[in-house]
Amino acid sequence: MTERSEQQGQPERPSEPRRRRAHTTSRDLERYAGLFARRTQVMRSSAMRDLMAITARPEVISLAGGLPDTSTFPADSFAAQMTRIAHESSAEALQYGPTEGFEETKACILEVMGAEGMAPDPDDLIVTTGGQQAIDLIAKTLVNPGDPVICEAPTYPGAVPTFCSYEADVHQVSTDDEGMRIDELEELLGAFATAGRRPKFIYSVPSFQNPAGVTMSGERRRRLVELAREHEVLICEDNPYGLLRFEGDPEPTLYSLDGGDYVLYIGTLSKILSPGIRIGWVAAPPPVLEKIGLGKQAADLCTSTLTQYFVREYFAEGRWREYINDLVEIYRDRRDAMLEALEHHFPEQAEWTHPEGGLFVWATLPDYIDTTDLLAKALRENVAFVPGRAAYVDGRGGSSMRLNFSASNEEELREGIRRIGSVVSEQVALYETITGELRAEPEPDDDDSGGEVVPLPKR
Numbered sequence: 167m168t169e170r171s172e173q174q175g176q177p178e179r180p181s182e183p184r185r186r187r188a189h190t191t192s193r194d195l196e197r198y199a200g201l202f203a204r205r206t207q208v209m210r211s212s213a214m215r216d217l218m219a220i221t222a223r224p225e226v227i228s229l230a231g232g233l234p235d236t237s238t239f240p241a242d243s244f245a246a247q248m249t250r251i252a253h254e255s256s257a258e259a260l261q262y263g264p265t266e267g268f269e270e271t272k273a274c275i276l277e278v279m280g281a282e283g284m285a286p287d288p289d290d291l292i293v294t295t296g297g298q299q300a301i302d303l304i305a306k307t308l309v310n311p312g313d314p315v316i317c318e319a320p321t322y323p324g325a326v327p328t329f330c331s332y333e334a335d336v337h338q339v340s341t342d343d344e345g346m347r348i349d350e351l352e353e354l355l356g357a358f359a360t361a362g363r364r365p366k367f368i369y370s371v372p373s374f375q376n377p378a379g380v381t382m383s384g385e386r387r388r389r390l391v392e393l394a395r396e397h398e399v400l401i402c403e404d405n406p407y408g409l410l411r412f413e414g415d416p417e418p419t420l421y422s423l424d425g426g427d428y429v430l431y432i433g434t435l436s437k438i439l440s441p442g443i444r445i446g447w448v449a450a451p452p453p454v455l456e457k458i459g460l461g462k463q464a465a466d467l468c469t470s471t472l473t474q475y476f477v478r479e480y481f482a483e484g485r486w487r488e489y490i491n492d493l494v495e496i497y498r499d500r501r502d503a504m505l506e507a508l509e510h511h512f513p514e515q516a517e518w519t520h521p522e523g524g525l526f527v528w529a530t531l532p533d534y535i536d537t538t539d540l541l542a543k544a545l546r547e548n549v550a551f552v553p554g555r556a557a558y559v560d561g562r563g564g565s566s567m568r569l570n571f572s573a574s575n576e577e578e579l580r581e582g583i584r585r586i587g588s589v590v591s592e593q594v595a596l597y598e599t600i601t602g603e604l605r606a607e608p609e610p611d612d613d614d615s616g617g618e619v620v621p622l623p624k625r
């Protein structure tokens with residue numbers, strides 16, 4: 167092609183995009199520093215988001231994410247529904263929608279909530295851009311800087327940056343294998359009452375908690391709802407995993423026990439359909455919901471109309487429960503593979519939870535191991551987890567880790583746990599060598615090369 171025809175036939179090539187400079191100079195910092203709002207000083211990055219960039223490398227087995235397995239999603243149904251929407255409803259599906267969401271989307275949400283024994287009035291619901299936006303809008307609506315908020319210890323790592331950015335005074339109540347310790351909560355609420363302070367809400371993930379995998383017992387749920395009423399404190403129940411139960415009987419939701427006076431309920435389709443569609447919701451008493459709606463108008467006007475149309479069509483196919491049943495089968499096997507691998511590859515000094523559903527196991531190592539440091543070592547072995555500190559606001563959780571079993575197949579899970587187990591065992595051995603503590607006789611291991619293990623002498 168001649169120079170002339172090139173000029174005539176081709177649009178002018180845009181100049182190269184300006185590359186971001188690798189380093190921020192002190193001059194840059196000075197230029198912007200005076201502009202930042204005070205709250206940016208307490209904003210925190212989400213540990214999982216930071217890790218996602220590193221763990222996207224194909225050679226890394228990531229047990230760090232909270233990603234559902236969407237590879238099993240029926241792609242044909244997705245293609246057919248989106249094509250139908252394009253042909254039949256493109257004008258509406260590509261338009262803005264109401265801030266509170268379409269009635270048809272709410273009808274689908276009512277089906278999902280109905281499956282867990284809840285039947286809210288559709289007017290008590292707002293469709294949100296994922297459950298994450300609902301957490302943000304609730305905090306935006308209720309929290310002034312310095313206001314107390316109570317949550318579990320550990321808590322959902324994605325809620326920590328939200329509470330921090332609204333400058334909440336976060337108090338974490340211990341959990342055990344029956345969920346939040348209600349005796350400890352009662353003491354804390356008593357202390358607040360004595361001090362004349364009223365916490366804005368108690369945030370809880372009662373079923374298959376993220377990150378600990380534990381489920382709150384029925385007795386504790388009832389007592390929690392009673393305490394909320396006695397102290398006139400709201401509860402924010404976040405329930406993305408309730409329908410992902412592998413075994414055992416379901417516990418009633420806090421929302422159904424309370425009837426919707428004190429419990430704000432957050433749901434999402436992220437873990438039972440797709441996180442990419444960004445469809446969540448919040449159910450709240452009308453005065454609270456009205457303010458949440460104002461917050462949402464300011465945040466994003468409305469949740470994607472296009473994906474709300476998709477949800478409507480998908481639910482009309484009538485197979486959404488079947489898909490969840492399929493996921494439950496897959497995740498149960500993966501959970502079992504992870505638990506077996508932990509048994510096999512983690513040293514006896516470690517402990518972990520045995521979730522009856524959901525996506526996560528929480529493992530706790532001896533307290534001389536710092537899992538943030540351990541992550542750097544694990545990444546060198548091409549495996550990742552979420553260090554426990556991400557689930558606390560007060561620096562606790564340093565020897566724990568969150569392990570996800572939904573996003574990797576059984577072989578990857580076994581290999582991932584083997585790699586983490588080997589860096590953990592190295593640390594345990596190193597500690598015992600330094601301190602001279604006697605090393606426990608290891609279980610015979612099929613993978614061992616047969617080398618004799620000599621217990622280190624006790625000093």
Ligand SMILES: Cc1ncc(COP(=O)(O)O)c(C=O)c1O
Binds near residue numbers: 406436
């Ligand atoms: C407890 C909890 N709440 C909220 C979310 C956010 O989910 P969504 O994709 O609906 O924003 C998650 C995601 O992992 C979660 O585990």
